[in-house]
Amino acid sequence: MEELTRWIDLEGAVNARDLGGLPTSDGGETRRGRIFRADNLQGLTAADVSLLVTGLGLRHVVDLRSNAEVALEGPGPLTQVPEVRHHHLTLFAERGRHTDVDADTIDGDRVLPWAERELDEELRVSGIYFGYLRDRPDAVVAALRAMSRTDGAALVHCAAGKDRTGVLSALALEVAGATREAIIEDYTATGERLELILKRLRASDTYRGDLDSRPTDDHMPRRRYIQQFLNVLDDRFDGPMGWLTQHGWTDSDTASLHARLRA
Incomplete structure (x- = not known):
């Protein structure tokens, strides 16, 4: 996998990359230049906006941040670009002061009924991810539909571009037929870029308190976290597609997203 070619170099964001160029289960690869993922877009420069909108044809931004984050940080410079349509779809009820990074408490009966009451870190993180699906299935499905639109490229982002964006990217890649190993490697x-991401977020009053409440290493996206998340979807719903189908996802939706991400 040519990982380095997927990064998008921006002055005002540090975790932007293409979901294209990833191997698929039939021996192909996901299509480049159609769906991107990123961290917070508040710091985009004029040159960044030009690259994304003019150079890469960006037309849809899926913003997964909470209402509080958008209110405190602002909607971002891309909202001033008439060619770009914004889809604000928050995924959770905030457990940290303004974000989900301090979500230490998991209701084991609701989120992880098959787990022991004393949760290890793997189950804590995957439990947070299942919280997105449990609390906001409508937003998950709507976000994937927005990412499927054909009138230009789409970009999905949150604050770090790690957890909320990671879950939506994993689901999109699953629909597109990417291999599980490719999905894990993308996650x-x-x-x-974690040190750069945390440095950016700690510069903001919105995020500093939640980030500093946990050691830096706790924010690392580890492969076992997304593996656990996907494995439980396999066990309980016959895979991510099974979960999506139960929540209104249609064959037409699958065809649209598949067409976006497949050559």
């Missing part, structure tokens, strides 16, 4: 690639 863990954020770890290469």
Whole structure:
């Protein structure tokens, strides 16, 4: 996998990359230049906006941040670009002060009924991810549909571009037929930029308190976290597609997203 070619170099974001160029189960690869993922877009420069909108044809931004984050940080410079349509779809009820990074408490009966009451870190993180699906299935499905639109490229982002964005990217890649190993590698690639991501977020009053409440290493996206998440979807719903189908996803939706991400 030519990992380095998927990164998008921006002045005002550090975790932007293409979901294209990843191997698929039939021996192909996902299509480049159609769906991107990123961290917070608040710091984009004029040159960044030009690259994304003019150079890469960006037309849809899926913003997974909470209402509080958008209110405190602002909607971002891309909202001033008339060619770009914004889809604000928050995924959770906040457990940290303004974000989900301090979500230490998991209701084991609701989120992980098959687990022991004393949760290890793997189950804590995957439990947070299942919280997105449990609390906001409508937003998950709507976000994937927005990412499927054909009138230009789409970009999905949150604050770090790690957890919320990681889950939506994993689901999109699953629909597109990417291999599980490719999905896991895309998820863990954020770890290469983690120090830069945390440095950016700690510069903001919105995120500093939640981030500093846990050791830096706790924020690392580890492969076992996304593996656990996907494995439980396999066990309980016959895979991510089974979960999506139960929540209104249609064959037409699958065809649209598949067409976006497949050559």
